[in-house]
Amino acid sequence: xxxxxxxxxxxxxxxxxxxxxxxxxxxxxxxxxxxxxxxxxxxxxxxxxxxxxxxxxxxxxxxxxxxxxxxxxxxxxxxxxxxxxxxxxxxxxxxxxxxxxxxxxxxxxxxxxxxxxxxxxxxxxxxxxxxxxxxxxxxxxxxxxxxxxxxxxxxxxxxxxxxxxxxxxxxxxxxxxxxxxxxxxxxxxxxxxxxxxxxxxxxxxxxxxxxxxxxxxxxxxxxxxxxxxxxxxxxxxxxxxxxxxxxxxxxxxxxxxxxxxxxxxxxxxxxxxxxxxxxxxxxxxxxxxxxxxxxxxxxxxxxxxxxxxxxxxxxxxxx
Amino acid sequence: xxxxxxxxxxxxxxxxxxxxxxxxxxxxxxxxxxxxxxxxxxxxxxxxxxxxxxxxxxxxxxxxxxxxxxxxxxxxxxxxxxxxxxxxxxxxxxxxxxxxxxxxxxxxxxxxxxxxxxxxxxxxxxxxxxxxxxxxxxxxxxxxxxxxxxxxxxxxxxxxxxxxxxxxxxxxxxxxxxxxxxxxxxxxxxxxxxxxxxxxxxxxxxxxxxxxxxxxxxxxxxxxxxxxxxxxxxxxxxxxxxxxxxxxxxxxxxxxxxxxxxxxxxxxxxxxxxxxxxxxxxxxxxxxxxxxxxxxxxxxxxxxxxxxxxxxxxxxxxx
Numbered sequence: 291x292x293x294x295x296x297x298x299x300x301x302x303x304x305x306x307x308x309x310x311x312x313x314x315x316x317x318x319x320x321x322x323x324x325x326x327x328x329x330x331x332x333x334x335x336x337x338x339x340x341x342x343x344x345x346x347x348x349x350x351x352x353x354x355x356x357x358x359x360x361x362x363x364x365x366x367x368x369x370x371x372x373x374x375x376x377x378x379x380x381x382x383x384x385x386x387x388x389x390x391x392x393x394x395x396x397x398x399x400x401x402x403x404x405x406x407x408x409x410x411x412x413x414x415x416x417x418x419x420x421x422x423x424x425x426x427x428x429x430x431x432x433x434x435x436x437x438x439x440x441x442x443x444x445x446x447x448x449x450x451x452x453x454x455x456x457x458x459x460x461x462x463x464x465x466x467x468x469x470x471x472x473x474x475x476x477x478x479x480x481x482x483x484x485x486x487x488x489x490x491x492x493x494x495x496x497x498x499x500x501x502x503x504x505x506x507x508x509x510x511x512x513x514x515x516x517x518x519x520x521x522x523x524x525x526x527x528x529x530x531x532x533x534x535x536x537x538x539x540x541x542x543x544x545x546x547x548x549x550x551x552x553x554x555x556x557x558x559x560x561x562x563x564x565x566x567x568x569x570x571x572x573x574x575x576x577x578x579x580x581x582x583x584x585x586x587x588x589x590x591x592x593x594x595x596x597x598x599x600x601x602x603x604x605x606x607x608x609x
Numbered sequence: 610x611x612x613x614x615x616x617x618x619x620x621x622x623x624x625x626x627x628x629x630x631x632x633x634x635x636x637x638x639x640x641x642x643x644x645x646x647x648x649x650x651x652x653x654x655x656x657x658x659x660x661x662x663x664x665x666x667x668x669x670x671x672x673x674x675x676x677x678x679x680x681x682x683x684x685x686x687x688x689x690x691x692x693x694x695x696x697x698x699x700x701x702x703x704x705x706x707x708x709x710x711x712x713x714x715x716x717x718x719x720x721x722x723x724x725x726x727x728x729x730x731x732x733x734x735x736x737x738x739x740x741x742x743x744x745x746x747x748x749x750x751x752x753x754x755x756x757x758x759x760x761x762x763x764x765x766x767x768x769x770x771x772x773x774x775x776x777x778x779x780x781x782x783x784x785x786x787x788x789x790x791x792x793x794x795x796x797x798x799x800x801x802x803x804x805x806x807x808x809x810x811x812x813x814x815x816x817x818x819x820x821x822x823x824x825x826x827x828x829x830x831x832x833x834x835x836x837x838x839x840x841x842x843x844x845x846x847x848x849x850x851x852x853x854x855x856x857x858x859x860x861x862x863x864x865x866x867x868x869x870x871x872x873x874x875x876x877x878x879x880x881x882x883x884x885x886x887x888x889x890x891x892x893x894x895x896x897x898x899x900x901x902x903x904x905x906x907x908x909x910x911x912x913x914x915x916x917x918x919x920x921x922x923x924x925x926x927x928x
Contacts, residue, residue, distance in 0.1 A: 297656050298657070299654070299656055299679070299683060299685050300863070302654040304698050321633065332625055337618055354675075361720060365695050
């Protein structure tokens with residue numbers, strides 16, 4: 291009789307007891323902070339219609355997620371983040387008083403190439419404010435995220451903040467016109483934290499930028515540091531257009547509100563922060579742990595005022 | 610511009626905040642009881658190779674679960690219960706001291722026909738003891754389940770206990786020989802709690818039993834009640850064969866151990882309890898809430914001593 295070894299699919303893993311107990315503790319801490327900020331917890335369905343998942347990110351998302359036909363021939367997909375489902379839930383509800391502050395802890399699936407300590411299924415936490423256009427909401431999410439890191443023991447962290455309109459307005463001033471080219475360049479800027487300058491310069495050049503423009507992008511992305519030092523000069527360092535003016539206003543509004551919440555010392559301005567995902571359209575942020583080994587951003591997010599429109603019948607600002 | 614309505618796939622639902630807060634509380638209570646009994650928590654992967662899922666239940670399971678080919682052509686499936694993954698995890702681990710007492714709370718997917726309050730994704734709790742052949746383990750799981758019901762407010766419950774060997778031995782004595790026929794009849798007996806006697810008699814007749822045998826099966830299934838009243842006469846009421854003798858011994862051993870744990874008053878003998886799933890092979894039980902509306906069994910389980918052999922390289926009793 292042949293001995294069959296039952297293995298796990300590529301990129302999947304079991305949670306062993308030692309890890310499970312840490313996860314239960316972590317979820318508990320996160321929930322306590324979410325509740326203390328007045329967020330309600332919910333959980334969108336793990337399985338969505340494929341068209342719902344594509345509405346946010348386009349048909350290209352098919353390559354990066356698990357999707358399949360069910361027995362009735364419907365195209366379904368496993369959720370790849372929590373924002374899609376949460377926004378779909380909220381966008382069609384006209385009965386809820388705004389602001390709507392909701393959070394979730396749940397698993398998401400991505401058909402990535404598995405890497406060291408990266409799996410095709412992982413757990414995320416998520417907090418969203420719907421219905422507030424003012425930067426108070428962005429500051430609240432930044433403060434909430436910072437409190438979660440404090441509570442789970444990552445006290446030595448820094449939240450790097452920028453505004454997507456600054457990068458987009460800057461790229462417009464360089465003559466970038468098509469959405470495709472814009473997104474390609476944003477993805478290169480998004481990779482700057484992980485790669486050396488030579489590599490980034492090469493990528494920008496291959497994306498069609500002249501050596502002069504490559505230099506200007508590198509200069510743009512170099513801007514960062516303490517908000518008190520960076521903000522006063524920022525307008526002078528950047529070209530002038532409507533998008534940049536709006537971005538500057540939103541960025542300083544967010545920093546002011548972070549200040550009111552007593553979190554100024556945790557926050558740095560960093561114009562490299564653009565977030566890879568195309569639906570962000572305002573304030574964006576990523577948190578990094580300064581004490582432990584470099585694991586990349588420990589949380590990230592931003593404003594996505596246009597996403598509700600896609601899923602529902604109304605516009606609703608959201609972060 | 611056409612207005613697209615993004616709906617959920619059939620049988621799926623979102624968890625709204627009012628329900629979420631109850632679920633979080635419930636999971637917390639369950640975990641506390643599991644820990645108090647010395648169970649460790651873990652979680653098997655939500656996605657398994659299809660062959661792992663089929664190993665337990667045969668290729669017929671394909672009709673009842675979500676399965677699909679991934680981009681590399683592998684057959685994968687979403688877990689339909691927690692026992693499969695937990696047993697796969699444990700069966701190949703030779704380093705763990707026995708008994709192994711593990712529990713899990715997690716979502717499972719089934720491609721059922723959606724019904725009122727039944728969805729294609731739901732959350733289960735699960736506790737398993739591996740490595741104990743004695744009825745102490747079955748009694749421990751029964752007591753644990755009863756304590757969970759007490760803790761979540763379902764104090765007025767009853768755990769109905771039987772042994773799969775009794776029903777199988779009884780059906781053997783009626784001349785049932787093939788595994789297929791056996792499983793068909795067990796599924797009919799399993800449905801007795803939900804259907805009237807006329808309906809059950811009709812199903813047994815259509816399954817090929819003579820009127821006399823139908824009557825005898827109905828008589829067998831009618832046996833139940835308080836253990837003190839049922840057990841002394843039980844041997845006389847049943848035909849004699851090895852399977853029945855073994856079943857009687859296991860059933861009274863389980864009841865004795867439930868008694869030692871102070872839970873005798875919660876337990877009733879009920880020979881209709883056989884559990885629908887084919888891998889159970891010893892003590893089986895289902896709990897019912899007596900106070901609320903009839904929602905069927907609120908938990909159920911049993912012994913599956915042969916399942917570890919399928920997944921691993923060793924035999925290991927389990928419940």
